[in-house]
Amino acid sequence: MERKKTERKKIHVKSGDTVVVLAGKNKGKKGKVMKVIPDKGTVVVEGVNMIKKHQKPTQAMPQGGIIEKEAPVPDSKVMTVCPRCNRPTRMGRKLLETGKPARVCKKCGEVI
Numbered sequence: 820m821e822r823k824k825t826e827r828k829k830i831h832v833k834s835g836d837t838v839v840v841l842a843g844k845n846k847g848k849k850g851k852v853m854k855v856i857p858d859k860g861t862v863v864v865e866g867v868n869m870i871k872k873h874q875k876p877t878q879a880m881p882q883g884g885i886i887e888k889e890a891p892v893p894d895s896k897v898m899t900v901c902p903r904c905n906r907p908t909r910m911g912r913k914l915l916e917t918g919k920p921a922r923v924c925k926k927c928g929e930v931i
């Protein structure tokens with residue numbers, strides 16, 4: 820089922836979503852999606868998958884140094900947490916009365 824087209828991968832989470840990590844060393848960690856990188860199929864989640872990175876000197880940090888930074892994780896390893904029922908859930912889709920598509924929690928039906 821590989822597609823040859825160069826279309827961007829559809830990422831199932833959005834920036835600002837709260838997600839939980841399903842696998843790997845960060846399993847069970849929760850955080851907010853800070854960034855979605857569709858070209859790579861990864862997301863950056865606040866406080867998850869921290870790596871140490873050498874930082875070049877900047878004006879704010881003239882010495883440079885080592886900073887901790889979130890590394891992206893594959894979107895397949897995270898699941899959205901519903902803000903209403905607070906459970907990891909798959910998102911369904913439905914059309915609102917206005918005709919706009921919306922994401923809904925498959926567990927409690929909340930529009931997210």
Ligand SMILES: [Zn+2]
Pocket residue numbers: 901902903904905906908924925926927928929
């Ligand atoms: Zn829910």
